[in-house]
Structures are given as structure tokens and as C-alpha cells.
Amino acid sequence: MLAYIVRRVLLMIPTLIGIMLINFVIVQFAPGGPIEQIIAQVTGTDAGATARIGGGTGSEVSGGQGQAVGRATTEAAGATTTAYRGAQGLDPEFIKSLEKQFGFDKPLHERFLLMMGNYLRFDFGTSYFRDETVVNLVLEKMPVSISLGLWTTLIVYLVSIPLGIRKAIREGSTFDVWTSGIIIVGYAIPGFMFAVLLVVLFAGGSFLAWFPLRGIVSENWDALSLGGQIVDYLWHMVLPITSLVIGGFATLTLLTKNSFLDQINMQYVLTARAKGLTENRILYGHVFRNAMLIVIAGFPGAFVGILFTGALLTEVIFSLDGLGLLGFEAVVKRDYPIMFASLFFFTLLGLVMNLIGDLTYTIVDPRIDFEARGV
Numbered sequence: 001m002l003a004y005i006v007r008r009v010l011l012m013i014p015t016l017i018g019i020m021l022i023n024f025v026i027v028q029f030a031p032g033g034p035i036e037q038i039i040a041q042v043t044g045t046d047a048g049a050t051a052r053i054g055g056g057t058g059s060e061v062s063g064g065q066g067q068a069v070g071r072a073t074t075e076a077a078g079a080t081t082t083a084y085r086g087a088q089g090l091d092p093e094f095i096k097s098l099e100k101q102f103g104f105d106k107p108l109h110e111r112f113l114l115m116m117g118n119y120l121r122f123d124f125g126t127s128y129f130r131d132e133t134v135v136n137l138v139l140e141k142m143p144v145s146i147s148l149g150l151w152t153t154l155i156v157y158l159v160s161i162p163l164g165i166r167k168a169i170r171e172g173s174t175f176d177v178w179t180s181g182i183i184i185v186g187y188a189i190p191g192f193m194f195a196v197l198l199v200v201l202f203a204g205g206s207f208l209a210w211f212p213l214r215g216i217v218s219e220n221w222d223a224l225s226l227g228g229q230i231v232d233y234l235w236h237m238v239l240p241i242t243s244l245v246i247g248g249f250a251t252l253t254l255l256t257k258n259s260f261l262d263q264i265n266m267q268y269v270l271t272a273r274a275k276g277l278t279e280n281r282i283l284y285g286h287v288f289r290n291a292m293l294i295v296i297a298g299f300p301g302a303f304v305g306i307l308f309t310g311a312l313l314t315e316v317i318f319s320l321d322g323l324g325l326l327g328f329e330a331v332v333k334r335d336y337p338i339m340f341a342s343l344f345f346f347t348l349l350g351l352v353m354n355l356i357g358d359l360t361y362t363i364v365d366p367r368i369d370f371e372a373r374g375v
Helices: 002-028 034-042 058-064 067-071 092-102 108-120 134-169 174-188 191-202 226-245 249-264 267-274 279-291 293-297 299-309 312-317 323-333 336-364
Strands: none
Touching (some): 002 336, 108 336, 134 174, 134 226, 134 279, 134 336, 174 249, 191 226, 191 312, 226 312, 249 279, 249 293, 267 279
16 A cells, blocks of 8 residues: 555656646736736726735836835746737836746746746745735635535535435435435525525525624634634534535435445345344445445545635625635736645645545455555
8 A cells, every 4th residue: 555655646746747837838828917917007907906916006016016016026936928918108127127026037937947946845925916925825714715615514424424324225205305306406506696595584685684794703703702702603604604515415415325225235235134134234334334435535525625616606705705715816816826826735635635535445445455456
């Protein structure tokens, strides 16, 4: 198993570099880079995507290049296009100074190597438009995303696995039919629409005002006792978590049910019944381990997926400033240090979680040996 782990870790290196390189090259063809956005502000054609740049007028950016621009360094390393539409009439020296300030005066391959070299030293640079390091920004937003991802994943698993087992045992019954209908309807409702409905019904929209609408804690959270802080935190989490989990039950529940049904029809189950074993002993002593293999091993990937891909609209609706919103704003503003650092971190985390998922397979069922298969 050690040799398999080493091979997988070594394979992560070219995979990570390849993903970063592909996305780095794609960004070169995307219009509206950081310098183009600054030029748009200077020329008065800014559409709002650079609202945080310097916070001043075009002359302020031209004179001082804005506080954020002054803090951007080549260590933040990114990419941009080389043709600046709308730059006619501006001083070429001003354009060159911006390119040098952002590190875009270097060749494409040199910028990429510089960026990857910095990332290997865990130096993710400074945001172009927020005057703060990428690491500090991510750490600041992380509690929101971890809260959403962790609670959503746990609740979905805690509900879906017992429900799927019950549906498998009672396949074709009224319970099975009705629960299938309910979870399919929940799956069909977009999460953001359900979030809006929850706001209207329970967050002071048009009916009740039982739950808060903003943040994960109240403003006076620090003044509360430990018990009060826990209650306040959970109180803020009820609606966002509900909107995220409502559509997450269907896939896992049906996967659990089908896994159990496949195992129940196996020959070893018939043999166990012939030997006189109780139904509970058969289900939870033999079937459970085999049926839960694919479900439990998928937990790390499910957590990462919910944590980083499914919460953007929920964060917007409930005014939660998490990683989803941070990444979206970085793409809109072409804040390359945040974009590429997020891509690097999430890709690396995804690769590690895939390895953990494989190791989980071997823990759940020791008969699985990836190394013996030459994987």
C-alpha cells in the first residue's frame, strides 16, 4: 500500500501542473484583465467591476496608481492579455508602469514559472484590488464555507443512509413510493429558489421573522456566553443549511438503496438466511459493509464538492461572505492572485481527497488491494 500511495502522490505533481497550465493559458484569451479594468476606470468606461480599485477617481489612479495597485507585486504573479482596447489616448509610460507593477512585463512562460515557484513556497501573493494577502482572505472566508460544507455533508449522510437502508428493506411499499416522490421533488427544486422561499417565509420576507438573514453570527456574538454563542451560531445556520441539503438527499439515498438491493440479492445473503441468521445480523453484520463501500468512500469528495462548488448563490442570498463569493468576485474583477491561488489549493485538495477516498475503500473492505492490482 505504501508503494501505491507514493505513486499517487508523485502522479499529483504533473496533474496539478497540467491543470494550472491549461487554466493559465485559457486566461490569456479572456478579455478584461486587471490592467484593462484600471484603464476602463481611468477612461470613465468602468462598468463597476473595479469598484474597489483605489476607491477614487481616474486621476487618483493615474497619480498614485491607487492603493491596491501600489501593493500589487510580481510575487502575486498572474496573467493578462497584451492588447488593451480603450487605451488610446493614455500615456504609454503609464501603461508600461502598470504592466511592471502587476508583473505583466515578463514573458508568459516566465510569469507561469514564477507563479508556480511562489506557490511551492506557499507564497500566494497579494490581491490586486483588496490590499490583503490571498492567504489572509481565504482564512477570513473559510469559517463560512466550512460551516456550510461540513453541516450539509453530515446532515445529508446522516439522513440519506438510514433512509436508503429502510427503502431497500421495504422496497415497493407505500413508504418507499412516498419517500421517493418527496426526495425527487426536493432534488428538482433549485437550491437558490428554495433559499428565497425560506427567506420569504421565515426570515422577515412577508410572513414570519424567526431566523436572521445576514451572517453566521450576530453582531453581539462576542458578548454572549459559550452556550449563547453556540445557539446563536446554529440559529444563523438553519436556513442556509436547509436550502443546501434539500436537494442533496436524492442521489445518496437512492445510491444507498440500490447498493443494499444489489447485496441483498447476492448468494451469500441467501446462504446466511439458510443458516438461520437473523435479518438484522444479515443486514448489519454482512450486507452493510459491502453496500456502504461506495457510499462511505465517497464522503471526502462529497464534502469538498459541497464546500467549494455549491454555496455561491446561498452565500449571496443569506449575505454570507465565504469562499464561493470570494472566488466569484475574483473572476469578475480578474483578481488573478485569488483566482489562481484558489485553483491551486482546490485542485490539490481534490487530488488529496481522491487518494483519501481510495484509502477509505481499503479500510471499509480490507479485501480491496490497489497495489496488487497495479493501479
